Amino acid sequence: MTMAAENGDLRLVSLTKRFGIFTAVDDLSLTIPQGGFFALLGASGCGKTTTLRMVAGLEEPTSGKVQLGGRDISRLRPYKRPVNTVFQSYALFPHLDVFENVAFGLRRRGIGDIRAQVERMLALVQLEGYGKRRPAQLSGGQQQRVALARALINHPQVLLLDEPLGALDLKLRRQMQIELKRIQTEVGLTFVHVTHDQEEAMTMADTVAVMNAGRIEQLGAPAEIYEFPSTPFVANFLGQSNLLAGQVAGRSGDDILVSAYGSRFSVPAARCRAVDGDVYLGVRPEKLHLAPDSDSVPAGHQWVTGVVSDSSYVGVSTQYLVRTPWGTEVSAFASNAGVLAQVPLGAHVVAYWRPDHAFLLGREAGAGDATQPLLEPVP
Amino acid sequence: MSVLAHLPAETPAQQTRRGHSRLLPYLLLLPGGLWLTVFFAVPAVQLAATSLYDPSGSLQEGYAMTWEFGNYADALSAYWPHFVRSLVYAGIATLLCLLLGYPLAYAIAQKATRFKNLMLVCVIAPFFTSFLVRTLAWKTILSDNGFVVGLLRDVGILGSDGRLLATSVAVVLGLTYNFLPFMVLPLYASLDRLDGRLLEAANDLYASPVRAFAKVTLPLSMPGVVAGTLLTFIPAAGDYINAELLGTPNQYMIGNVIDSAFLVRLDYPQAAALSFILMAIILAMVFVYVRRAGTDEVL
Ligand SMILES: Nc1ncnc2c1ncn2[C@@H]1O[C@H](COP(=O)(O)OP(=O)(O)OP(=O)(O)O)[C@@H](O)[C@H]1O
Ligand SMILES: [Mg+2]
Numbered sequence A: 001m002t003m004a005a006e007n008g009d010l011r012l013v014s015l016t017k018r019f020g021i022f023t024a025v026d027d028l029s030l031t032i033p034q035g036g037f038f039a040l041l042g043a044s045g046c047g048k049t050t051t052l053r054m055v056a057g058l059e060e061p062t063s064g065k066v067q068l069g070g071r072d073i074s075r076l077r078p079y080k081r082p083v084n085t086v087f088q089s090y091a092l093f094p095h096l097d098v099f100e101n102v103a104f105g106l107r108r109r110g111i112g113d114i115r116a117q118v119e120r121m122l123a124l125v126q127l128e129g130y131g132k133r134r135p136a137q138l139s140g141g142q143q144q145r146v147a148l149a150r151a152l153i154n155h156p157q158v159l160l161l162d163e164p165l166g167a168l169d170l171k172l173r174r175q176m177q178i179e180l181k182r183i184q185t186e187v188g189l190t191f192v193h194v195t196h197d198q199e200e201a202m203t204m205a206d207t208v209a210v211m212n213a214g215r216i217e218q219l220g221a222p223a224e225i226y227e228f229p230s231t232p233f234v235a236n237f238l239g240q241s242n243l244l245a246g247q248v249a250g251r252s253g254d255d256i257l258v259s260a261y262g263s264r265f266s267v268p269a270a271r272c273r274a275v276d277g278d279v280y281l282g283v284r285p286e287k288l289h290l291a292p293d294s295d296s297v298p299a300g301h302q303w304v305t306g307v308v309s310d311s312s313y314v315g316v317s318t319q320y321l322v323r324t325p326w327g328t329e330v331s332a333f334a335s336n337a338g339v340l341a342q343v344p345l346g347a348h349v350v351a352y353w354r355p356d357h358a359f360l361l362g363r364e365a366g367a368g369d370a371t372q373p374l375l376e377p378v379p
Numbered sequence B: 001m002s003v004l005a006h007l008p009a010e011t012p013a014q015q016t017r018r019g020h021s022r023l024l025p026y027l028l029l030l031p032g033g034l035w036l037t038v039f040f041a042v043p044a045v046q047l048a049a050t051s052l053y054d055p056s057g058s059l060q061e062g063y064a065m066t067w068e069f070g071n072y073a074d075a076l077s078a079y080w081p082h083f084v085r086s087l088v089y090a091g092i093a094t095l096l097c098l099l100l101g102y103p104l105a106y107a108i109a110q111k112a113t114r115f116k117n118l119m120l121v122c123v124i125a126p127f128f129t130s131f132l133v134r135t136l137a138w139k140t141i142l143s144d145n146g147f148v149v150g151l152l153r154d155v156g157i158l159g160s161d162g163r164l165l166a167t168s169v170a171v172v173l174g175l176t177y178n179f180l181p182f183m184v185l186p187l188y189a190s191l192d193r194l195d196g197r198l199l200e201a202a203n204d205l206y207a208s209p210v211r212a213f214a215k216v217t218l219p220l221s222m223p224g225v226v227a228g229t230l231l232t233f234i235p236a237a238g239d240y241i242n243a244e245l246l247g248t249p250n251q252y253m254i255g256n257v258i259d260s261a262f263l264v265r266l267d268y269p270q271a272a273a274l275s276f277i278l279m280a281i282i283l284a285m286v287f288v289y290v291r292r293a294g295t296d297e298v299l
Helices: A003-007 A048-056 A098-108 A113-126 A138-151 A170-189 A199-205 A222-227 A232-237 B002-008 B012-050 B070-111 B113-128 B130-139 B145-156 B168-192 B197-203 B210-237 B240-245 B254-262 B269-294
Strands: A010-019 A022-034 A035-041 A062-066 A083-086 A157-160 A191-196 A209-213 A215-220 A242-252 A255-260 A263-268 A279-281 A287-292 A304-313 A317-323 A330-336 A348-353 A361-362
Touching: A003 A170, A010 A048, A022 A048, A022 A062, A035 A048, A035 A199, A048 A083, A048 A191, A083 A138, A083 B197, A098 A113, A098 A138, A098 B210, A098 B254, A113 A138, A138 A157, A138 A170, A170 A199, A191 B210, A199 A222, A209 A222, A209 A232, A209 A361, A215 A222, A215 A232, A232 A242, A232 A279, A232 A361, A242 A263, A242 A330, A255 A279, A263 A304, A287 A330, A304 A330, B012 B269, B070 B113, B070 B168, B070 B210, B070 B254, B070 B269, B113 B168, B130 B168, B130 B240, B168 B210, B168 B240, B197 B210, B210 B254, B210 B269, B240 B254, B254 B269
Parallel strands: A035 A191, A035 A209, A083 A157, A157 A191
Antiparallel strands: A010 A022, A010 A062, A209 A215, A242 A255, A242 A279, A255 A263, A279 A361, A287 A348, A304 A317, A304 A348, A317 A330
16 A cells, blocks of 8 residues: 555544433544455444544534544544545435435535536436435435435545445345445545444445444454454344353463363464453354264364254354254254255254364453344244 | 226225215314405405595495596505505515524524523513514614614714614614514524535535535525515515604504504505505515525425
C-alpha cells in the first residue's frame, strides 16, 4: 500500500457513546485502511448504527475520536465531512423525485451538468426510467436502491452502508454486491458496511468485525474469524459451532488436553484461546463427520458417540442433530457430494473430527454446552 | 359472458357490504352538507338576490327585484379604496404573522420536546377571552400614554407627539395579533410531522443547516404555510373590529363599510353587493395563490 493510501485511513480511537446511563458504543478502537471494505456484524441493538452515525457526524461521541487520514474530524459538522451514508431507514426526500434525490449531493456541492451522471447511477441500481417518480411511488427495494444511488454518486472518501441491501431479493442483492464491490475497488473508496447477511460480509469484506453490546468481540479477515473465533459469541454469531463444556486437564507437547463428560480430547495449542480452567471445545458442524461405529473412525480423529435425533435435507448437504449421552445435541453437516445413504433417525452414530479443526475458547464457570442448531426443532 | 361466468358469484352479504362502502362517503357528507345547505347556500342565494334589488326601496316598504347589476358598479366605485385598504392591511398582517409564526411553530415542533404541549396551550390561550376584549386591551397598550408609545418616543422612533393608536400601524398590529394563532397552528402541524432523519440525510449530503432548511424543511412545510396564510388572510380581509377599535374612519376596511351599510344606513342591496364583491375577490386571490403555491393537498 502506498503512503498516500495510508494517509486516508479511517481511525476510530476509544470511541464511546452513552445515552444517559446506557452505553451504546463502548471504547471502540479500530483502523480501516483507505480503500478497505470493512463489514460490521452484530446482533440487533449492539451499536452498529450508532457507530456509523458518529463517523458521519450525526451523533456526537461521548468520548473518543474519529480520524480520517490523520485529521481529527470528531468536531467537524456532518456536511463538511467527506462521508456519505446509506441510511437504514432510507430517509429519501418525499418532496423530490428520484432524479432529484440522487442529484441532491451533487447539487449542494455546486456540480453542474449532472444529468448524465445521475442517469448512469440510476442505471447502475437498475432504476432507469424511474427518475420522475416520487419515493412514495416506489417499492421498498426500489427505495433502498435510490438511497444507495444517492450516497454512491458522491464518491465520498468513506461510504457508510447501514444494511443497504436488506430489502432486496437474493438475485438483485448478489448483483448489487458485485456492483458495490466493483465501484469500491475502481474508485478506491473506503466502505463501512453493516449487514445481517453473514455470507455478504464474508464474501465482500476484507475485514469483518463482530460487535456485541457496544464492543468489538473480534476483528479480522473473514476466514480467520470463521476458522478460529475468539469468543463463544463470535463462534455462534458468525456461522454456528458445537461448543462442548470441559476443563483443561493438562498439556502434552504442543497439545492442550481437555476433559469433558468423562472423555479426553486434545487441541493443538495454536488453536487455543484459553489454556487452563473452564473451556469450550469447539468444532464447526461441517467439520464434524458421522460414522456408524468407532472402528470406522479414521486414525488421528477424535469422537463423541450419540443418536441421530433429527435430520434435515437442504440440497447441498444434510444437517444432522446428534444427541450425546449427556443430553445435549451437536450438529453435523454431511455434504451430499457422494452417494452416501442418509443416516436414519435413531441410528447410533459416532461424530468425529480432526483435532486441528477444533478450537478452544474460555468459558464462564457453570456454563453448559453452547450449540445453536440451525435446525428448527421438529414437533 | 364467459369471463363473467367464471367470476365467483358474490354472496348477498358481500354485496351489501360493497353497497355500504360505496354509500359511506355520502353518508359522511350528509350532516355537514345539510347544515351548509340550510345555513350557507340558502342565505347566500338570498343575499345574491338582495344585491340585485332596486336600491330605492327600503326595509319598511320592501324591495323590488329589478336585476340592478348597477349596484355592483356603484358599490365598487364608491368604496374601492376600502377594498384596496382591506387587502393591503390583511396582506401585511398575514406576512407579519408568517414571519412571527414560522419560527415559533418551528421551535414548538422541533425544539420544545418537554414543553411542547404547554407552549401549544399558550398559543391557544388568547381564545379563552373574547376577541373584543383582547382588541380593547390593545387599545390600552397602544394608547398615547401607554408604555409602548412612551418607549418608542424615548428611543426616537416616534416623534414627541407621534402616536400609534388611530393609525394604520395600530390596525395592522391588531390584525396580526388576533390572527397569529391561525397561522401558528397549521404551521405547527406540518412542522411537527417533519421527519428529523430527513434533515440528517440532507446534512450528510453536504447541505449546511441553512441549505437543509431551504431545500427540505421549507418545501415540506409548504402545506402548513399555505393553510396558515389562507386562514389568516381570509378572515383578516373581512375583519372590521380592529379598524373600528384601533383606527379611525380613515383606516376603515371593507368590513366596516358592510357593517354600516347593513346596520346603520340599512342599504341592504349595497351591503349585499359589497359582500359579494369581497367574496369574489378573495376567491380569485385564493385560487391564484393555491395554484402558484402548487400544493394540491390544501384545497
Ligand atoms: N437516541 C437514542 N437514545 C437512547 N438510546 C439509543 C438512542 N439511539 C440508539 N439507542 C440505543 O443504543 C443501542 C444501539 O443502537 P443502534 O441503533 O446503534 O443498534 P444497531 O446495532 O444498529 O441495531 P440494528 O441492527 O437493530 O439496526 C440500542 O440499544 C438503542 O436502543
Ligand atoms: Mg442499525
